[in-house]
Amino acid sequence: MNLAALWDLPVVFVCENNRYAAEVPLSATTKNMDIASRDEDYGMHGIAVDGMDVLTVHAAAGEAIVRARTGSGPALLVADTYRYMGHYSGDPGTGYRPDDGIETMQARDPLIKLRSEMLANGDATDETFGAIEAEVAETVRDAVDFADTSEWPEMTPAESGVFATPVNA
Numbered sequence: 185m186n187l188a189a190l191w192d193l194p195v196v197f198v199c200e201n202n203r204y205a206a207e208v209p210l211s212a213t214t215k216n217m218d219i220a221s222r223d224e225d226y227g228m229h230g231i232a233v234d235g236m237d238v239l240t241v242h243a244a245a246g247e248a249i250v251r252a253r254t255g256s257g258p259a260l261l262v263a264d265t266y267r268y269m270g271h272y273s274g275d276p277g278t279g280y281r282p283d284d285g286i287e288t289m290q291a292r293d294p295l296i297k298l299r300s301e302m303l304a305n306g307d308a309t310d311e312t313f314g315a316i317e318a319e320v321a322e323t324v325r326d327a328v329d330f331a332d333t334s335e336w337p338e339m340t341p342a343e344s345g346v347f348a349t350p351v352n353a
Contacts, residue, residue, distance in 0.1 A: 185222075185226045185228070188226075188228070188258040189226040189227050189228045189257065192255070192257040192258070194255070194258070195258045195259075196245065196248040196249055196252055196258065196259050196261055197260045197261065198245070198261045198263065199260065199262045200265055201219055201265065202267035203265075203266060203267065204267055204281065206271045207270075207271055207279075207280050208280065209280060219232070219262045220232035220260065220262040223259075223260045228257055228258045228260060229248070229251055229256065229257070229259040229260070230259065230261075230262070231244050231248065232262045233261065233262070233263055233264070234264060235264050235265030236264075236289070236292045236294045239298070239301075241263050244261055265294075266285070266286075268289065
């Protein structure tokens with residue numbers, strides 16, 4: 185971020201702040217809980233948005249992208265959201281976060297909220313969403329089929345392409 189600010193690069197940094205670092209609450213890992221305020225440290229534009237609101241995130245991202253594309257330098261977009269599940273498949277997500285917060289945040293799920301708003305406003309129908317869900321399911325099936333039927337990649341050393349070949353070799 186520092187280099188991007190120093191060089192006025194046209195980049196948008198997005199931080200999806202789900203309030204946890206693996207199995208540790210953010211409050212246990214940082215004194216400054218206002219991640220968006222770090223924009224000042226780098227002298228760049230920053231904005232914090234409700235990451236649970238798709239339209240708010242879309243508008244803020246659009247603004248940051250326009251700024252980057254028009255030469256106003258980098259931006260930091262912090263979308264405050266919530267992680268419903270554990271950090272990985274074996275993490276039950278218990279013991280380090282309050283149980284009551286999960287249900288409260290799930291009631292504000294951004295996709296469910298957007299769907300409800302679009303249906304209420306007449307911007308989409310149940311059939312529209314059904315078609316989208318069918319297309320996504322087909323795309324996932326195709327990807328899984330491709331992975332299952334593909335050959336395994338060749339085994340190469342982890343350092344392949346990392347070190348330069350000496351000139352006198």
